[in-house]
Amino acid sequence: ETGVTQTPRHLVMGMTNKKSLKCEQHLGHNAMYWYKQSAKKPLELMFVYNFKEQTENNSVPSRFSPECPNSSHLFLHLHTLQPEDSALYLCASSQEEGQINYEQYFGPGTRLTVT
């Protein structure tokens, strides 16, 4: 248990569906991240939020839309996805205090399958 929870743990959706992934951190951290991990590929950073402001968008297609209403919650809204978007989506958080902190706490991930 890392203090970062993600729901749902598994999701199957059609290409025309709209769904959302939720992440919540109970660690009091001020930065949150979305990563994508496809089969046999390294983790890819998608979005970074620091103090609720998006500081990084790593050339992610617009069919992925992040939302960070407060420093404890992070959402990833999904619409009109493609089968190649099937992957493990991981949320992470960290405490940034003026210097870069490389210790990020990851949630268990949401296994997404697009049919």
Place this chain on the structure above:
Amino acid sequence: LAKTTQPISMDSYEGQEVNITCSHNNIATNDYITWYQQFPSQGPRFIIQGYKTKVTNEVASLFIPADRKSSTLSLPRVSLSDTAVYYCLVGPNAGGTSYGKLTFGQGTILTVHP
């Protein structure tokens, strides 16, 4: 960002010490070296971080030579539960704009046998 090179896989047996080496020839002066562990269908877990010489915690040791162009993660007396993927990461320069940005490579698949 400095690129890292690790062995794709390693095998070991219970009770042995395992050393995983990572090469990072173009590491920058202010870069730190960080190692993560990932079990199947779980998120990565921070293991250890260092800048130079040796760092030790309750889980592992990290050895960094003077030129910092490589680093070695040492896991003492591994057990079956240490079977996982281990990632070596070299962070962006301290004070840069890449706030907390981690770049993961392929990692090393460690398999511990009975």
